[in-house]
Structure formats: C-alpha cells, structure tokens
Amino acid sequence: MSDYHLVPNFDSKDAAKEPIRKGFGRGLLEAGKLNENVVAACADLTDSTQMSLFKNEFPDRFIEIGVAEQNLVTVGSGLAAMGKIPFVSSYAAFSPGRNWEQIRTTICLNDQPVKIVGSHAGVSVGPDGATHQMLEDIALMRVLPNMVVMAPGDSVEAEKATRALAKDSRPAYLRLAREATPIITTDKTPFEIGKAYVYAPGKDVTIIATGAMTYQALVAAHKLYVQGIDAEVVHCPTIKPLDNVTILNSVKKTGKVITVEEGQINGGLGGAVAELLSEEHPALLKRIGMRDRFGESGSPDELLEHFGLTAKHIMLAAHSLVD
Amino acid sequence: MSKTYSISELEFKANEIRKSIITMLEEAGSGHSAGPLGLADIFAALYFDILKHDPKKPDWDERDILLLSNGHTVPVRYAAMAHAGYFDKKELMTLRKFGSRLQGHPERTKLPGLENTSGPLGSGLSQAAGMALAMRMNKDLHRWVYVVMGDGELNEGNIWEAAMLAGKYKLNNVIGIIDRNNIQIDGPTESVMPLEDLAAKWESFGWHVLEIDGNNIEAFIDACALARAIVEKPVMIIARTVPGKGVGFMEYDFHWHGAPPDHEQAKQALHDLRTLQGRIRSEHQ
Structure with missing residues (x-):
C-alpha cells in the first residue's frame, strides 16, 4: 500500500471528506490555466457541477447552454472540431442520460474529443429520488466505440483525472458524485487513464x-x-x-x-x-x-x-x- | 476558389452535379433522390462561388466551414466536391458500397473535406454554433460557418435549442440554410408536422431571416452576401426549393424523398437533365 501513498487512517471517524465533484472543479481550473484551448459549457448547473471555478476565472471561455443537454454535447462537438478541448457538464441523469444519440454520432463516430462530465451519479444523490439517481451512465457510455469512461474514487483523483483528460485526444465520460466522499489518495498517488x-x-x-x-x-x-x-x-x-x-x-x-x-x-x-x-x-x-x-x-x-x-x-x- | 464563374456557368455546374447524383444513386441502388436534386443549385453556388476553400488543402485553417445537418442529402455534397476537385469523379460510383469513403450518410473521418458526421437529424446547427463560438474565442473574424438543414429536420428539438443559443450569443458568423422543399418521408411537411410560420419562428428566436428561391443561384449568392453583412444577428436563409428539381417525374413528389431511380428511371432522368426537361434538344436525340 505504501507505494501508492494513500491517506493513512482514511477510514477513521475524523478522516477528511470532500465531494468528488470538487476535485473536478479544481482540475478544470488548473487545466484551463495550462492550456488556453480548454473551454467549458454547462447546462444550468454551473455551481453544482463545480464548473463555476473555471467560469469565474475564464468567463470568455465558458458557455452557458441553459437546460438543453442535446445542445450541450453537440455544441461541444463543434468546439472540439475547431481545436478546443471542451468539458461539458450537467447531472449524469441528463447528460449522458438524455443525449446519447448526439454523443454517439457527433462525438464518438465523429471522433471529437469532448469531455462529458456527469455529476450527481449514483443512489447517493439521496433525497432527489430515482429520477436524479443516474445508474445507467456507465453502461450507456461504455458501449460506445472511441469513448473513455472514468469514475474517480475521491476528489484528489478527480482532479488528476480532469487534468489527464485535458491532455487526452479521445472523447471521454467522467462520472462524479455529489456527496462528501472520504479522501483516500494523496497528490503522490499515481494516476493514469486506463490503469487500475x-x-x-x-x-x-x-x-x-x-x-x-x-x-x-x-x-x-x-x-x-x-x-x-x-x-x-x-x-x-x-x-x-x-x-x-x-x-x-x-x-x-x-x-x-x-x-x-x-x-x-x-x-x-x-x-x-x-x-x-x-x-x-x-x-x-x-x-x-x-x-x-x-x-x-x-x-x-x-x-x-x-x-x-x-x-x-x-x-x-x-x-x-x-x- | 481563384476562378470566378458566371451565373450561367454555375447553372451548368448545378446541372452536371444533378447528372452525377442520378448516376450515383442508380449505381448505389439505394439513397435519397429528391433532396439532393433540389439542393444542387445551392451546392454549386457554395462550392464554386461562395465558400472560401481549397480542394487540394481540405483542412486549410482559413477555410469557411460547410456543415451538412441533414446527412441523407450527402450525394449532392459528394457530387459537388468531386466536381470542385476534392477527388476523382469516378469515386462517386462507390457511393454506399463496402470500403467506400462515400458512406451512405457522411462520415467526417472517412473523407477529407467533410466537416461533420451526420444522418440522425437536428444536430448540425448546434455544431455550427460551437464552431462559431470557438472562432469568436480565437478572434477569427473572417471565416463563416454555413450549415445546410432540411425542413423536416426542424421537427427535432435539438434544432430549437441551438436556435436559442445562437440568438443569445448573436452568432453573426453562422449562416443557416433551410432546404424548404416542403416534403419529408411521411408526406408534406405541413401535414406531418406544420412548420409555418417558419420565418416568424426564427425571427422570434433572434435570427434575421431571408427567404429566397433556393433554385435561383443568383438569389442565393446575393442572400449569402447579405447574410455576411448582417453583423448583429445570426442569419437564416429559408431557401424554397423544388424537391427532385430538374427531373420531371420526381419534382414535388414526396415518394422520391428516400428512393433511388432504377435503370429506366435514371435514363429518363438524365434525358430530362440534358434537355432541361424538353426545353432544349438533347445531343442524343
């Protein structure tokens, strides 16, 4: 275990917790600072998905799409076609829940490296109920040729995953959770796309x-x-x-x-x-x-x-x- | 393109494109006839007059973008591209065949010069908006995104999501072209799902609307010039076209939306195109 520099005693009662999506927000901001081609679009959930960090720093590279998830990913396809590295976010129940065909045709078959970020996945969304607890996203995205599918284990890893995706030339789906999750990894824990x-x-x-x-x-x-x-x-x-x-x-x-x-x-x-x-x-x-x-x-x-x-x-x- | 063509030369190009469409579709044995024939004048004008592009450098980074949203009409694009010099006209005969770069519906990754993969309807305008936003971020002010859509595809909700976005961001570098031929697979558009008042719909979404005869090349070229000069809004050109244009027995008949001509029909169609439907004598008469 020591090779991986995991958090010691991560399972103790007072261990640190943080929503996984927070790591995404930081990772996107960081990726945006490193590469001006990183851009972002959101379907009316900018704070919830933590895209607001990026939006506040780079308002000219952020696009508010409104509640329109089909448009979210197809605009992403167009941004990518012009050399941008678009991260497009919503709740997983809506994206990729609602816009699968657009993802299939305009992103995967069209081979555009759009990064689809689905937050609030899983039953741990809690009180919102079944409509908002996305459970089928991994299956929906995994079946698509060319698509990378990721579900980071904590906010620290989500930050690394986001930075790695910004440097990756493939379409990708990044699954995030709403609830505060125990932090088990550290900055030194290795991370690479495609590795277990x-x-x-x-x-x-x-x-x-x-x-x-x-x-x-x-x-x-x-x-x-x-x-x-x-x-x-x-x-x-x-x-x-x-x-x-x-x-x-x-x-x-x-x-x-x-x-x-x-x-x-x-x-x-x-x-x-x-x-x-x-x-x-x-x-x-x-x-x-x-x-x-x-x-x-x-x-x-x-x-x-x-x-x-x-x-x-x-x-x-x-x-x-x-x- | 460096060479400039007169209107009558462009009309001749459009007719050549129509002949290629008929021959391609007959050889393929499947595909859509009415839409591509109706769009031949627009595509002749785009590829031989309007677009800034270079057939020898399809990924030239100063080119205008032409997106085809209603992918089933792609035979007209393939034919126009071949006539413009993107590839040998002989390759048109591979349409829809195994191993061909000319897939039944366009795939960007297969053929240089295509800008998008389409077929499932309603996504082209969003992609155009994304590209236009990227150009704006890049301060790339001298390029245009043209996007050709069908009228039947305006049934798709995705189109109206994009319409709102382009209106919101005032994407004046987007020029939409609706092939208003009034047919779709199940019949006339106004009986399948009424679109009128179509101009008022787009205007209410923040677009400047131009309505023209889409089979009049000069009118289309003028409309595009005007569209490029309108800086405060995106522009939608509602191009009224005759489905099956140029082939008498196909014109206005929605049954030709999704069907190819057989050998005898193709012969008759080519005769129509050579004689401009009997108005001039064919060289073969």
Missing part, C-alpha cells in the same frame, strides 16, 4: 471497485483481514479501456472476484469484468451494485445500506466466496 491500481494486496479474493465504492472496498478488506480473509483491492477508476492486465493478474492469483459500483451491474463495471473473465480467465464472480432496479428518496447512508452497497455487503460477498 492494487491499493491493498491480498491472495484470497479480488475486490474490484470504482468511484466512491473503492473506499467501501478498502474498509471491507481491512475488516476481512482481521477475520482471516486476505482480500486484494483493485481500484479501477477507468472502466473503459479496462486495465485487463492488472485485473487478470490479480484474479489468476485469487481465483475469486467481487466487483463493486454505485450503478447498474448490467453493463457497468460488473458487466465489463464479467465479459473479461468469461473470455480470458473464468472465475467465481459476485457483482455488487444496483441489480436491475431504480433507486428512491432517502439519505445517502440509508440508500447505500438498503441497496447493499456498503463495506458490510462486500464482506458478506467475500465470505460467501471464500468460506
């Missing part, structure tokens, strides 16, 4: 997690160790392209796999890992995530507990595989 990282080495079972679920996976692994299960935690911030090598190396060692995500397992990270394993290295697999159903209103903690998305549920899955 073994944050906790183990030999009994591989836990592959993305987004804020990596925190839950690390907490689970820590407790499992005390209970006699040596779990390996693979943090997978890039869901596409999937880091097949890191995942397969781990599974070849453990032979048992749990995937963890805050979204539909169908077509999500769970789907991606299932596809990889069935072709390359069949292994026992349990997928933790939303199981073909919608969310509902509640507090984030209530909902994560209700839908089985906590460290406790990961531990139960590990026991069922290993015991």
